[in-house]
Amino acid sequence: RTLNRSVSLVLLIMRYENLQKWLTDETARDQFVIRCGSDTQVLWNDTRHSKSESVHKLQNWTGSFVQWSPLGTYLVTLLNPGVAVYGGATTFEPLMHYRHPMVTLVDVSPGENYLVTYHSQKPDNPQDASQVEIKIFDMRSGRVMRGFKGSADEFSAGGDSLSWPVALVQLPSKVEIRQKYLLNVSGCKMYWQSNGDYLAVKVDRYGSKSKKSTHSGFELFRIKEKDIPVEVLELDSKNDKIIDFSWEPNGHRFAVIHGDLPRPDVSFYSMKTVQHGGRVSKLVTLKAKQANVLFWSPTGKHVVLADGLSGFNGKLEFYNVDEFVTMATVDNFMATYIEWDPSGRYVGTAVTSSVHEMENGFSIWSFSGKLLYQTLKEQFSQATVIVVGRKGRRGGQESEEVQRQVREDDDVSMSLSKQGKEKRRMMREEWEMWLNKWKMFDEEDQTQRENHLIGDDEEKEEYSYETMEELINVSEEVVPYEQEQNV
Numbered sequence: 487r488t489l490n491r492s493v494s495l496v497l498l499i500m501r502y503e504n505l506q507k508w509l510t511d512e513t514a515r516d517q518f519v520i521r522c523g524s525d526t527q528v529l530w531n532d533t534r535h536s537k538s539e540s541v542h543k544l545q546n547w548t549g550s551f552v553q554w555s556p557l558g559t560y561l562v563t564l565l566n567p568g569v570a571v572y573g574g575a576t577t578f579e580p581l582m583h584y585r586h587p588m589v590t591l592v593d594v595s596p597g598e599n600y601l602v603t604y605h606s607q608k609p610d611n612p613q614d615a616s617q618v619e620i621k622i623f624d625m626r627s628g629r630v631m632r633g634f635k636g637s638a639d640e641f642s643a644g645g646d647s648l649s650w651p652v653a654l655v656q657l658p659s660k661v662e663i664r665q666k667y668l669l670n671v672s673g674c675k676m677y678w679q680s681n682g683d684y685l686a687v688k689v690d691r692y693g694s695k696s697k698k699s700t701h702s703g704f705e706l707f708r709i710k711e712k713d714i715p716v717e718v719l720e721l722d723s724k725n726d727k728i729i730d731f732s733w734e735p736n737g738h739r740f741a742v743i744h745g746d747l748p749r750p751d752v753s754f755y756s757m758k759t760v761q762h763g764g765r766v767s768k769l770v771t772l773k774a775k776q777a778n779v780l781f782w783s784p785t786g787k788h789v790v791l792a793d794g795l796s797g798f799n800g801k802l803e804f805y806n807v808d809e810f811v812t813m814a815t816v817d818n819f820m821a822t823y824i825e826w827d828p829s830g831r832y833v834g835t836a837v838t839s840s841v842h843e844m845e846n847g848f849s850i851w852s853f854s855g856k857l858l859y860q861t862l863k864e865q866f867s868q869a870t871v872i873v874v875g876r877k878g879r880r881g882g883q884e885s886e887e888v889q890r891q892v893r894e895d896d897d898v899s900m901s902l903s904k905q906g907k908e909k910r911r912m913m914r915e916e917w918e919m920w921l922n923k924w925k926m927f928d929e930e931d932q933t934q935r936e937n938h939l940i941g942d943d944e945e946k947e948e949y950s951y952e953t954m955e956e957l958i959n960v961s962e963e964v965v966p967y968e969q970e971q972n973v
Contacts, residue, residue: 505559508575516827517541517575518834519552519561520848522863526552528561528578531832531850536859538850542578555594558828560625562592562601569603571625584623594625601625650674652687654707654714664707664714672700677740679733683710684757686740688728702728706757706766717766719755726751730779737786739769739807749774752791754807770810776801785830788813788853792824802835804855814855820845832858 508517515530518538526547530539548563548570555562560581561572567587572578584601591604601623620634650671654664666687668674673690685707693699704719721744729743729750738757745751752772759767777791787808793801800818805811823836836848847862 504575505573508558510575515539516829516832517558518827519554520863521548521552526563531827533832533850533852533858538859538861541576544578550590553592555598556596557598559598560594562594564589564592569601571601582625582628584621584628586619586621599625600631652676652705654685654709664716666705666707666716668705672697677731677733679737679740680735683708683738684733685709686731686733688731701725708757719766721753722771732780732782734782734786734807735784739786741780741782741789741807743775743777743780743791747778748793749776750778751775752777752780769807772805775803777803779824781824781826781833783826783830783853784828788830790824790826790833792821794821802851802855804833804851804853816851816855816857818849821849 511530513532513534515532517528518531519526519528521527524545525543526545527543528541530541532539547565549566550564552561552563554560555571559573561578563570563572565583568583568585568589569592570580571582571584573581584603586603586605588607589603589605593602593604594600595602603621603623605619607617617637618635621630622632623629624631650668652666652668652674653662655661656663668687668689668691670691671689672692675688677686677688679685687705687707688702689705690700690702693701701724703721703724706717706719708715708717721742723745726744727746727750729745729747731740731742733740740755740757742753742755743750744753752775754769754771755766756769757766758764759769761767772791775791776793778794779792781790781792783789787806789805789807791803791805800821801815802818802821802824803815804813806813818835818837820837821835822838823834825834826832827834831853833851833853834848835851837845845862846864847860849860850858852858
């Protein structure tokens with residue numbers, strides 16, 4: 487039986503295309519997926535030629551939506567009665583089916599080892615609790631690992647006089663490691679940083695005993711520090727409404743949109759500012775921005791401020807948080823969806839038919855706000871999969887390790903560069919000292935040579951001239967008269 491299973495597994499592996507083959511694309515392109523009506527299509531993102539190229543197209547591939555797994559290995563579709571998974575680079579053969587009737591939500595674990603499905607059914611009697619069913623599958627075998635069914639019967643509403651505790655529980659030990667009591671609370675919302683380093687709890691508190699008004703603030707938990715310290719952050723204006731909040735992926739900064747629409751303010755904060763002893767502090771506030779939602783790049787540093795998603799404005803501002811500068815402000819009229827690709831190089835926006843009947847399609851932008859290309863599609867129904875690019879096979883810890891090694895290499899390179907500069911400086915100084923020394927010797931030698939040839943007490947020579955006459959011979963000759971006349 488073991489041999490038969492091994493042979494079947496080998497035949498199964500040989501039957502399907504290599505699930506990572508898309509990574510070998512000669513031009514290093516990424517893939518993305520769209521839905522138009524009943525058609526689902528996978529395309530190459532060919533920004534070099536400013537267009538998309540079709541990879542695979544299939545009708546009735548899903549009943550509602552599709553999505554990539556975290557590492558891009560699988561394409562997950564909802565196909566009753568359950569979930570179907572496809573893979574490959576060009577063929578996208580069905581790999582596995584996970585049975586769960588009437589499933590509405592699905593998720594894949596970060597390592598792509600497990601798949602979680604969710605189904606919720608409203609009761610016929612409004613006084614009854616909703617019935618929830620959750621299943622956890624092994625991705626490769628399709629076997630159900632755990633199942634949870636029932637209602638949220640352990641919930642009990644707190645009275646007006648009771649405090650609201652926020653508790654951090656460690657899993658799987660279920661040990662409570664931190665608790666913070668919140669008083670006079672009307673509501674809470676939690677935001678985890680991607681690496682689990684920080685937790686922000688937005689707390690809405692009543693402003694008066696009459697409970698006619700509320701104001702918002704944040705409780706910031708430093709999860710990785712000793713005893714998990716908590717800081718309280720309140721905006722400059724307590725009456726400002728919190729419109730949106732988002733952590734920088736893999737970073738220590740976060741952004742808050744606050745104030746009154748249509749021109750709220752956008753503030754950026756850091757949990758690690760040297761000037762404030764490592765405490766949370768505000769970096770900058772952008773006044774009166776036309777934005778109601780923000781999207782961080784997966785690699786940090788850049789953020790898109792968007793206005794009017796599902797509306798008609800479509801104003802997009804591409805902002806560099808490191809330099810505090812706006813790179814571009816563009817219009818994407820009637821845009822209903824925005825998402826970054828996992829590498830942080832591209833941004834995908836879309837106008838879906840579920841909101842607007844005209845100008846349906848998608849646009850691909852560079853990280854700095856340059857429109858690379860735009861494609862119009864009739865009945866463009868799903869934009870939740872405009873994940874421009876399938877993630878590489880590197881997980882979060884591996885990425886951190888690579889980044890650490892790169893930083894170490896940079897430090898070594900800088901150290902070697904400094905050592906090289908110092909060595910060259912010392913050699914240059916040594917050469918200049920040697921050159922000056924020999925210049926001095928040459929000047930002294932030149933002076934000695936001049937003194938030796940000329941001398942300070944050398945006598946000057948005097949010259950005199952005399953003229954001397956001496957009579958050697960005297961003779962007389964008689965010349966005739968006629969001859970004398972002729973002469």
